[in-house]
Amino acid sequence: MAEELICFRCKQRPDQLLEYVIAASDAQTTPDEYVCREEGTFNPDNGHFCCTECYIKLGQPVGQRGQRWVAP
Numbered sequence: 001m002a003e004e005l006i007c008f009r010c011k012q013r014p015d016q017l018l019e020y021v022i023a024a025s026d027a028q029t030t031p032d033e034y035v036c037r038e039e040g041t042f043n044p045d046n047g048h049f050c051c052t053e054c055y056i057k058l059g060q061p062v063g064q065r066g067q068r069w070v071a072p
Contacts, residue, residue, distance in 0.1 A: 005036070007049055007054055008050060014030075014034065014035045014049075015030075020035055040068055041071045043072070
């Protein structure tokens, strides 16, 4: 896994995004761990993910042939 998790579009880390701070608190974990375990767009090869705001702005992309979409 990459050293730093980051939204590939807005360049923010999980601890800078309120959606992950709240979700992580509810799950009693860190924002980074929450993204790694729960964020469907998370790409473990490079640490990129797509926050909800950016995902919506991108048009809510889906993967090809039933595959889930992950951040490039």
